[in-house]
Amino acid sequence: MLQINNLHARIEEQNILKGVDLTVSAGEVHAIMGPNGSGKSTLASVLAGREEFEVTDGNVLYQGQDLLEMEPDERALEGVFLAFQYPVELPGVSMNNFLRQALNQQREYRGEEPLSAGAFLKRMKACAALVDLDPQLMSRAVNDGFSGGEKKRNEIFQLAMLEPRLAIMDETDSGLDIDALRTVADGVNALRRNDRSFVVITHYQRLLDYIIPDTVHVMVDGRIVRSGGKELALDLEKKGYDWIREETVAV
Amino acid sequence: MSNSDKTTSLEALFVDAFEAYAGNPPPANAPMPVNGLAPLNAMQGFRRQAIERFRELGIPSRKNEAWKYTHIPEALARGFAVSTGGSIPDPGAAETAQCALAGLDAHIVVLVNGRFASEHSLIGNLPEGVAISGLGTAASTHPDILRNHFGHYASWEEESFTALNTAFASDGLFVYVPKGKIIEKPIHVINLQKTNERLFLQPRHLLVFEENTQAKVIDTSCALTGDATFTNAVTETFVGERAMVEMYLVQDPGNDNAVVSTTHVYQETASTFTATTVTLTGAVVRNNLNVLPNAPHCETHLYGLFLPGGATQVDNRTLVDHAQPDCVSNELYKGVLNGRASGVFNGKVFVRQDAQRINAFQENKTIVLTNEATMNAKPELEIYADDVKCSHGATTGQLDPEALFYLRSRGMTKQQAQGMLLHAFAGDILNRISIEPLRRMLDERVTRLFGE
Numbered sequence: 001m002l003q004i005n006n007l008h009a010r011i012e013e014q015n016i017l018k019g020v021d022l023t024v025s026a027g028e029v030h031a032i033m034g035p036n037g038s039g040k041s042t043l044a045s046v047l048a049g050r051e052e053f054e055v056t057d058g059n060v061l062y063q064g065q066d067l068l069e070m071e072p073d074e075r076a077l078e079g080v081f082l083a084f085q086y087p088v089e090l091p092g093v094s095m096n097n098f099l100r101q102a103l104n105q106q107r108e109y110r111g112e113e114p115l116s117a118g119a120f121l122k123r124m125k126a127c128a129a130l131v132d133l134d135p136q137l138m139s140r141a142v143n144d145g146f147s148g149g150e151k152k153r154n155e156i157f158q159l160a161m162l163e164p165r166l167a168i169m170d171e172t173d174s175g176l177d178i179d180a181l182r183t184v185a186d187g188v189n190a191l192r193r194n195d196r197s198f199v200v201i202t203h204y205q206r207l208l209d210y211i212i213p214d215t216v217h218v219m220v221d222g223r224i225v226r227s228g229g230k231e232l233a234l235d236l237e238k239k240g241y242d243w244i245r246e247e248t249v250a251v
Numbered sequence: 252m253s254n255s256d257k258t259t260s261l262e263a264l265f266v267d268a269f270e271a272y273a274g275n276p277p278p279a280n281a282p283m284p285v286n287g288l289a290p291l292n293a294m295q296g297f298r299r300q301a302i303e304r305f306r307e308l309g310i311p312s313r314k315n316e317a318w319k320y321t322h323i324p325e326a327l328a329r330g331f332a333v334s335t336g337g338s339i340p341d342p343g344a345a346e347t348a349q350c351a352l353a354g355l356d357a358h359i360v361v362l363v364n365g366r367f368a369s370e371h372s373l374i375g376n377l378p379e380g381v382a383i384s385g386l387g388t389a390a391s392t393h394p395d396i397l398r399n400h401f402g403h404y405a406s407w408e409e410e411s412f413t414a415l416n417t418a419f420a421s422d423g424l425f426v427y428v429p430k431g432k433i434i435e436k437p438i439h440v441i442n443l444q445k446t447n448e449r450l451f452l453q454p455r456h457l458l459v460f461e462e463n464t465q466a467k468v469i470d471t472s473c474a475l476t477g478d479a480t481f482t483n484a485v486t487e488t489f490v491g492e493r494a495m496v497e498m499y500l501v502q503d504p505g506n507d508n509a510v511v512s513t514t515h516v517y518q519e520t521a522s523t524f525t526a527t528t529v530t531l532t533g534a535v536v537r538n539n540l541n542v543l544p545n546a547p548h549c550e551t552h553l554y555g556l557f558l559p560g561g562a563t564q565v566d567n568r569t570l571v572d573h574a575q576p577d578c579v580s581n582e583l584y585k586g587v588l589n590g591r592a593s594g595v596f597n598g599k600v601f602v603r604q605d606a607q608r609i610n611a612f613q614e615n616k617t618i619v620l621t622n623e624a625t626m627n628a629k630p631e632l633e634i635y636a637d638d639v640k641c642s643h644g645a646t647t648g649q650l651d652p653e654a655l656f657y658l659r660s661r662g663m664t665k666q667q668a669q670g671m672l673l674h675a676f677a678g679d680i681l682n683r684i685s686i687e688p689l690r691r692m693l694d695e696r697v698t699r700l701f702g703e
Contacts, residue, residue, distance in 0.1 A: 048660050051652075076662035088657040092675025101671065102661040109662070141675070158661065 001026045001063060001197045002047075002166055008057035009046050016042040018222035019058070024166070027194035031208055032201045033233060034219035035241040040201045041085055043219070044170040047199075048082035049075050062166065076102075077109040079165030083155035083172050090142040095154075098142050099124065099161055106162060127160035131187040148175040156187050167191075168199045173207040185210030205237035218244050261310050261327050265451075268333035269302045269418055301407045302418035308411035318537075320595045320627050321566040326509040326535045331451035331481050335419060339363045340445045342475055347371045350441045350473035355688035357439035357469070358383055364444060365454035365482070366422040371443075375436075380429040383438055386457055389425035396427050400459050404487040404515035410539070412511050416485040420455035423484070426468065427459045430491070434466040437686050442472045442482075444508070449478045456486040460494045462519075467497040469689055474505040479534075486514040490522040492546070498524075499689060500538075503531040506561050513539040520546035527684060529693060530557040530565045531700075537566040547577040555584035556680040556693075558700060559592035566595040573606040576636075580610070585680055586617040587673055587701075588624035596645065597629045604635040613643040618650055618676060670701040 002024040009017040016039045024030050034040050046053050047060065049072035060067040067075060090098070104114040115123065128135050131153040143151050152172055159167050169188070173181055188198070188211050200211060208216070208230060216232040217224045218241075226232065226244060236244065310327060311318035342363055351359065360383060361371035367385020374383050382393060390397060407414040424440050442454065460466055474480070482504070490496050504510055510533055518524055522544075530536050536559075542551050557565040571580045586594045596615040617626045628645035650672050658668035677697045684690040 050656055071665075072656060072659040073662050073664050073668075076660055082660050084657065084660075088651070088654050090654055090657070090672070090675065092678045093671055098658075098661075098671070101663060101667065102658075105662040105667070162661065 001028075002199070003061040004058070005060070006058035007043075007046065007055065007060060009042060009053045009055045011042070011053050015056070016053075016222055017046065020219075020222070020224055022217065022224060024197045024199060026197055027192075028214045029192065029198040029200060029211060031211075031213035031216045031233065032199060032219055032224075033203070033205070033216060033236055036203070038219045039222040040219050041170055044082060044085075044168045044199070044201055047168055048072060048080065076162075076164075077106055081159055081162055081164030081167045083159055083167065083169040085170040085172075085174065087143050087151040087155055089144045089146075091144045093142050095138045095140060095142050099158070102158075103161060123161065127157050130160050130190060131156045132183045133157045149177065149180045152176055153180065153184060156184050160187065160191055163196075165195065166197050166199070168201070170201050171203060172200075173202050173204065181207065182210055205233040208233045220245055261324060262306060265333060265415055265418075266302060266306055268335060269298075272335040272419065297402065298418045301414045304407055305411055305414035305418060308414060311411055317568065317597070320593060321535060321537050321564055323511070323535065323537070327481060329449060329479065331449045331479075333419070333451045334364060334453065335421075339366050339368055342368075342371065342443050342445050344371070346475050347441070347443065350443060350471070350475075352439065352469070352471070352688045352692055354691070355437065355439060355469075355686070357437045358434070360384075360424055360438065360440045362422075362424065362440060362442050362454060364446060364450065364480075365442070365452040365484075367424075368443075378432045378434065381432050381434060382425065382427040384425050385422050386420070386425040386455055387422040389427070389457070393425070393427055396459055397457065400487060400489050401457055402487075404489070404517045404543070405485050405513060406515075410513065412483050413485050413513055416453045416455055416483050416513070419453045420485070423454035424456040424458070424470075426457075426466070428461060428464040428466055430461040431463050433464065437467040437469050437689075439469045439471070442470065443475060444473070444477075444480050444504070445475045446477045446480060450480050452480055452482045452484075454482065454484045456484065458486065458488045460488070460490050460496050462491040462493060464491065464494045465496070467499070467686060469499045469501065469686065471501045472504045472510075474508055479507045479509075480504070481509040482511070484510070484512045486512070488514065488516045488524075490516060490518045490524050492519045493521045494519070495523045496525070497685065498526045499684065499686070500526070500528045501531070501689070501693070502529065502533060502536055502538075504533050504536075506532050506563060507534055509533065509535040511537045511539075514541065516540075516542040518542065518544040518546065518549045518551065521548040522546075523550040523552075525552040525554070527554040527556075527680070528567065529555070529680070530559065530567075531696060532559070533563050533565065535564045535566075537568070539568050541570045541572070542580070543572045543574060544578045544580070545574050547575050549575070549578040551578070551580040553580070553582040553584075554680050554683055555586075555596075556677055557584070557586040557594055558589075558677065558697070559586075559594065560589035560700075561592060562590065563592045564595075565592070567597070568595070569598045570601070571599070571611065572601045572603070573609045573611060574603050576605065576607045576609065578606070578609055580612070582613040583680065584615045585676060586615075586626065587620065587676065588617065588626060589620045591621070591623040593624065594626045596627075597631070598643070599631040599633065600641065600643065602632075602634040602636050602639050602641065606636050607638040609636065609639045609641065611639070611641040615645040616676075617645075617647045618673065619647060620649070666702050670698070673701040674698060
């Protein structure tokens with residue numbers, strides 16, 4: 001599904017990613033943990049195609065294709081989805097219009113007919129229910145005046161609507177209280193399929209109590225320094241990132 | 252030739268045309284509208300004073316701070332014949348029909364080159380006492396109304412273009428709504444232009460809404476064929492006590508034609524006035540919108556949307572002069588500049604010394620799509636009262652790259668994402684338009700303009 005080799009990226013003159021290697025197979029959930037500034041969100045941004053980052057070395061293969069050569073919208077059409085850490089408010093752009101455009105764009109790309117108004121509405125209701133998102137929000141502008149929790153749920157709601165192959169969740173847990181966290185995690189779990197992969201970026205282990213990852217990676221200073229099973233997350237929670245940092249230096 | 256010589260020669264063009272016009276008054280049996288102007292003709296002295304004043308004030312050049320960014324002498328330098336009457340070209344019924352708004356049930360007034368064309372107008376049934384006609388006609392049908400209102404609000408002493416218009420004023424839209432009457436359907440004025448020579452047009456509109464009346468007026472332009480025009484329009488609007496008036500000015504004259512539109516609005520106690528000015532095309536478009544809420548408890552809303560591309564210059568200058576207490580004014584102008592277009596917003600709000608408890612808000616937001624387009628925004632508040640709530644602001648910038656990325660990350664192309672955001676930006680103004688066929692037409696124009 002996804003193969004990242006020796007990825008280096010920088011923003012302006014600052015090198016952030018310094019050789020990331022990561023392989024995600026279809027159906028797997030990979031968690032990436034790491035302290036602030038370790039490059040987790042940069043990795044998500046580079047994968048989604050944010051233009052302010054410059055890739056200076058390495059490559060990314062997505063379903064056998066060179067991901068870095070694709071425009072952000074092409075990546076989306078090919079099934080890459082980024083759940084934003086800070087979802088953007090779009091005053092004047094209605095949720096309804098936004099989702100219909102996005103969904104039909106993707107359907108057209110796959111050679112499918114646009115959804116009928118009725119089918120679209122039905123799908124919207126079902127997906128909103130999945131993350132307990134207030135259906136009233138559908139008549140509002142995208143994220144405009146949404147609470148922090150509503151914005152995060154809205155990201156997972158869109159994930160459910162757009163049915164990506166590769167979902168990258170950038171700190172979806174931050175700003176969610178424990179009830180919302182459970183709801184969102186339940187939603188994500190319901191969306192797990194053996195042909196859909198998740199990269200879950202998080203600062204804390206808590207989310208991983210609910211979304212059980214196949215593999216946990218620890219990112220420090222622009223590199224993945226350790227990978228392991230879900231118990232690695234628990235170790236990190238107990239011992240803190242300094243433990244890894246020290247070990248890395250020692251190695 | 253120096254710059255000032257050139258300017259002098261521009262003015263001479265008008266003064267000479269005036270002398271020819273005034274020196275040859277139309278014969279008593281001349282066709283409408285010129286011979287219908289008894290009260291205006293009775294003000295020949297007034298006309299002469301106006302042309303004298305125009306000569307003194309001159310065509311505003313860029314040295315004039317208020318006209319710094321709008322190149323009027325350059326636009327006039329192409330040479331225009333000053334229209335002083337003559338026969339009205341027949342635009343043809345089919346062509347006229349194209350200029351109507353789809354689905355709009357309205358009282359339709361057609362002006363051809365600034366002159367009332369009764370055979371193309373479809374005014375329909377009106378409540379008793381209400382008059383919708385050409386100003387030339389009104390000069391004989393409503394002499395008292397003209398005497399009490401014409402020339403009372405638009406100051407020819409102070410404004411060069413108003414002086415010029417006043418010197419030549421002969422026809423335009425006339426609306427009179429007597430006390431207590433409601434006009435349920437909008438009044439739609441279609442400004443048709445058809446000419447085979449470069450023509451300088453000076454329509455003059457007078458709208459009088461007496462106490463406790465309600466009306467909506469749409470003013471659209473429709474350039475059919477022929478050569479370029481320069482329109483110098485002046486509108487005077489009286490909004491009586493508790494009257495509610497909405498005016499929509501939709502400017503789409505085509506990129507060869509220039510417009511200076513000056514509107515003066517006078518509001519009486521507890522009246523509500525809303526103006527929406529939408530500018531789509533034009534060579535040079537300058538709008539002077541002046542509102543004087545001259546009594547307490549008035550409400551004034553001024554909305555603007557300008558979407559020029561090419562080399563179009565759009566210059567919106569507004570003035571709300573709060574002379575009396577307890578009034579509200581709210582102003583929002585939004586623009587999207589493409590190509591080499593230039594935009595100006597100069598909004599002034601005056602709160603005079605005794606005008607306490609005024610709420611006045613003013614905002615201008617502009618998105619500049621190219622490096623060649625430029626925007627100059629100058630919001631101004633002048634407050635002499637102490638118990639007021641006022642704010643103003645202006646922002647000019649590009650589309651938010653983060654918002655664009657968000658949409659693209661959901662599968663929309665750059666073009667679609669941009670179209671969606673621009674549409675939403677313009678929607679802020681469009682969604683305030685209370686006449687659905689007009690809103691829909693503009694919404695479709697915006698969609699075509701930006702794609703989606």
